[in-house]
């Protein structure tokens with residue numbers, strides 16, 4: 016394994032831990048795909064968490080602007096699945112703190128825990144295990160922007176874009192590997208459905 020794992024090394028690690036699965040999947044949004052990824056399955060092993068988080072932190076160090084603000088940096092995640100990555104990156108770059116947002120229920124807005132308040136001007140790095148639709152990360156960024164924090168970058172282990180992935184404009188964006196799954200807007204347009212392959216519903 017390289018100091019910054021190559022995309023092939025990352026994909027191999029995801030496959031051997033069962034985090035990356037081939038098949039025929041249906042997302043709650045109705046999208047169908049030939050590939051499904053659940054990064055926390057790979058992060059169950061501490062050594063994997065370390066390898067991936069340290070690799071990601073090395074990419075971040077290459078950005079001199081982010082490197083200069085590391086002691087002041089807050090690492091903020093949009094859901095608890097990103098926490099192993101966030102703490103691993105925090106340890107590797109000696110950032111100031113980690114905190115996260117959450118939803119009480121899926122239909123409720125993202126929010127921080129009581130008394131957790133981003134400060135005006137606070138430099139913030141958004142971190143998660145994966146960027147797929149980007150909807151949670153976009154909601155998190157809006158929450159931080161509204162509090163006056165300064166979002167300086169976005170870092171995830173895996174970038175798995177869908178046809179509907181949101182854009183984060185010119186925000187510096189870091190990831191260890193990009194996965195190009197095949198997506199179909201719904202069952203009626205799905206090649207795998209047409210071939211009669213059994214479909215598995217995934218939760219997220």
Ligand SMILES: [Zn+2]
Nearest residue numbers: 047205207208
């Ligand atoms: Zn299908």
